Amino acid sequence: MYQGGYTGKILRINLGSQTAKVEETPEPMANDFIGGAGFGIKLLFDEVKANTDPLGPDNKLIFASGPLSGTNVPCTSRMSVTSRSPLTGAVGMALSGGYFPVELKWAGYDAMIIEGKSEEPVYVSIKDGDVKFRSAKKLWGMKTTDTQQIIKNDLHDQNVRVACIGPAGENKIKIASIINEWRAVGRKGLGAVMGSKNLKAIAIRGTGKVAVADKEKLKAARKVFTEAMKESEVLYPVFANTGTPMVVDATSAIGIFPTRNYMTTGEYNAAETLGVEVQMTRNVGSEPCYGCPVGCSQLKLAKTGAYEGILTEGPEFETMYSYGGVTGVDNIDAVIAADRLADELGLDTISSGVSIAFAMELYEKGILTKEDTGGIELNFGNDQAMITILKQMAYRQGIGGLLADGTKAAAEKIGKGSEKYAMHVKGLELPAYDVRGAKAHGLNYATSYTGADHCRGYAFQEIFGIPVPYEVDRFSAEGKGKLTKWNQDIRTATTDAPGMCAFLFDMAVVGIAAQNTASLLEAVTGLTFTPDDILVAGERINNLARAFNVREGFTRADDTLPERILTEPLKGGASKGNYISRDELDLMLDEYYTARGWDVATGAPSREKLAELGIEYVADQLN
Amino acid sequence: MIQVKVHTILNLKKILGRGDIDLTMKEGSTVKDVLMTMVETYGDSLTDQLFDSEGGLLPYIRLMVNGRDIVFLEKKMETALQEGDEVLILPPVGGG
Numbered sequence A: 001m002y003q004g005g006y007t008g009k010i011l012r013i014n015l016g017s018q019t020a021k022v023e024e025t026p027e028p029m030a031n032d033f034i035g036g037a038g039f040g041i042k043l044l045f046d047e048v049k050a051n052t053d054p055l056g057p058d059n060k061l062i063f064a065s066g067p068l069s070g071t072n073v074p075c076t077s078r079m080s081v082t083s084r085s086p087l088t089g090a091v092g093m094a095l096s097g098g099y100f101p102v103e104l105k106w107a108g109y110d111a112m113i114i115e116g117k118s119e120e121p122v123y124v125s126i127k128d129g130d131v132k133f134r135s136a137k138k139l140w141g142m143k144t145t146d147t148q149q150i151i152k153n154d155l156h157d158q159n160v161r162v163a164c165i166g167p168a169g170e171n172k173i174k175i176a177s178i179i180n181e182w183r184a185v186g187r188k189g190l191g192a193v194m195g196s197k198n199l200k201a202i203a204i205r206g207t208g209k210v211a212v213a214d215k216e217k218l219k220a221a222r223k224v225f226t227e228a229m230k231e232s233e234v235l236y237p238v239f240a241n242t243g244t245p246m247v248v249d250a251t252s253a254i255g256i257f258p259t260r261n262y263m264t265t266g267e268y269n270a271a272e273t274l275g276v277e278v279q280m281t282r283n284v285g286s287e288p289c290y291g292c293p294v295g296c297s298q299l300k301l302a303k304t305g306a307y308e309g310i311l312t313e314g315p316e317f318e319t320m321y322s323y324g325g326v327t328g329v330d331n332i333d334a335v336i337a338a339d340r341l342a343d344e345l346g347l348d349t350i351s352s353g354v355s356i357a358f359a360m361e362l363y364e365k366g367i368l369t370k371e372d373t374g375g376i377e378l379n380f381g382n383d384q385a386m387i388t389i390l391k392q393m394a395y396r397q398g399i400g401g402l403l404a405d406g407t408k409a410a411a412e413k414i415g416k417g418s419e420k421y422a423m424h425v426k427g428l429e430l431p432a433y434d435v436r437g438a439k440a441h442g443l444n445y446a447t448s449y450t451g452a453d454h455c456r457g458y459a460f461q462e463i464f465g466i467p468v469p470y471e472v473d474r475f476s477a478e479g480k481g482k483l484t485k486w487n488q489d490i491r492t493a494t495t496d497a498p499g500m501c502a503f504l505f506d507m508a509v510v511g512i513a514a515q516n517t518a519s520l521l522e523a524v525t526g527l528t529f530t531p532d533d534i535l536v537a538g539e540r541i542n543n544l545a546r547a548f549n550v551r552e553g554f555t556r557a558d559d560t561l562p563e564r565i566l567t568e569p570l571k572g573g574a575s576k577g578n579y580i581s582r583d584e585l586d587l588m589l590d591e592y593y594t595a596r597g598w599d600v601a602t603g604a605p606s607r608e609k610l611a612e613l614g615i616e617y618v619a620d621q622l623n
Numbered sequence B: 001m002i003q004v005k006v007h008t009i010l011n012l013k014k015i016l017g018r019g020d021i022d023l024t025m026k027e028g029s030t031v032k033d034v035l036m037t038m039v040e041t042y043g044d045s046l047t048d049q050l051f052d053s054e055g056g057l058l059p060y061i062r063l064m065v066n067g068r069d070i071v072f073l074e075k076k077m078e079t080a081l082q083e084g085d086e087v088l089i090l091p092p093v094g095g096g
């Protein structure tokens, strides 16, 4: 039995009956799925039946921190939130940092399953074993910073940590986020799931500790980890000062920072207006996650025009893309303001920005007119239009209402051939990499269990040139199936499941990741993990997530990319001339399914593979 | 003579004072020649960022010619450059 890391308890909260009960964290689940996203996906598959309405009372919302979260291992305040996504219909899993993840552990829980639906707006307060359901009527309609503050006041506890939704989640906007502190469970519309349950917020405070099985062993494992952090050429020397925005410069240099809805990627250097140099002029401090000596998270203050005085945490690289590059906005202060506004309203910055960029292209092509936009001149680069539409989105008003459920739903409503300009996979908008110049990253978008998601199988070999496990030619399609499987499995198993900040993977432990995770987990939990076990756990989690999607009707045909990526070569920059042809995508998919031991025709996991991974029961549900 | 563009970012850009440099090189000049020319012009501060104490290129420096990593070019550092080629010199990055 585990002797540390896990608190051994899962909190089940039923909003319909307003009851809470505690269940044991099963040891086999700990062994096989590690925790975090692994627990989320296991519980989702087992408890949410096929065809469950994502916004109905039978869908569940599962918060799970990792076994490392709440210990003294740095950079491990991470939690996953898992549900059936209303945006994609597939697994919706997203992660967040800050302090909430460790409070969940200190309150005594490895995971929290939220089910049912409250009749009235409610929030749940948790202090260790004390779980209370409180009216959220007065909070309904409130933005996220105010919501967090009012709850702290109500509970007479300024140290309580709150995860909440804004108006977007309340209005069941399918790109709504959940906000905890300055951070976001941003993607896949998980905020809408909370809203559909009439759950405004969860406030949590823990006074316990997370036990450690072997303190000496942990000291040694921790030393290896922190040494790797210190030796990194990037982590402390650069990343700690600049944060993620340096990736604007890096991706622009190699011609894959998307601009103007992917029409002009590489044709101009967006880093000149949105890159690190400009960003640093707005930096006023940092706001690290709990237990993080790196502190990449930056606070930025807008300094000009109508935006002057607006403070936000971020904008992260992805948001520099969604409210900058892809919308053609070159005003850093507008990006800062939009970032703050989206977090206050509880909107995913990526999906909302890409949806606005989609509408901008349609407007410039004449598919949307001024009549459709309610008089807004929706050209690329119009930052005021972007801000207006963001507000509209959260309340389903005007043109913002048309875009509020993402590009796929908007294209279906608009018709007129607009789908070919909609940059999404499975309904999830593309993150900030033009994958025409990074083909494994493209295959990852096509096959990730959440849709177009950079966080699942990030192809750092292509983006950053890191030669692990080997050097990779970003323009080639060959070999990318195997690589993508590896990228997805290792990241799942070393960051998403144990509860480790993914930046530490790329920038510190990439060469020793499986061993590092195995050593830390063994020391903390007292269970036995080899590096191979870690990779197999990653594979198991990815297979189970895939099985969930197959059970929902997803097939190989859904593992695709937007038409523009498949047909239009990049016209400028360091990736000029490249695209992912349909033949290349097919080749990569064949290779990927083969590497995974999945049916090449359907993309479904085979019974043999599921049996090999110890989850054969799953196969019975896939016919 | 040929004209070659050099593009760099972040700390390397700081040392050079700008991100884009135009160089006039002899015909047949290689990637290595470009680096040597740069080092001659910008001195130790650039040398320290690119090379180890034995003169070897630091393993995390990423070099590209027209967007292709030189590890995938047959002659690697000895790749001969053509008129108008762009050489990218990228310091280590992370954090997407």
Ligand code: SF4
Pocket: A075, A076, A097, A098, A287, A288, A289, A292, A293, A294, A295, A296, A297, A501, A502, A503
């Ligand atoms: S590196 Fe950044 S995101 Fe990661 S734990 Fe630290 S502050 Fe949080």
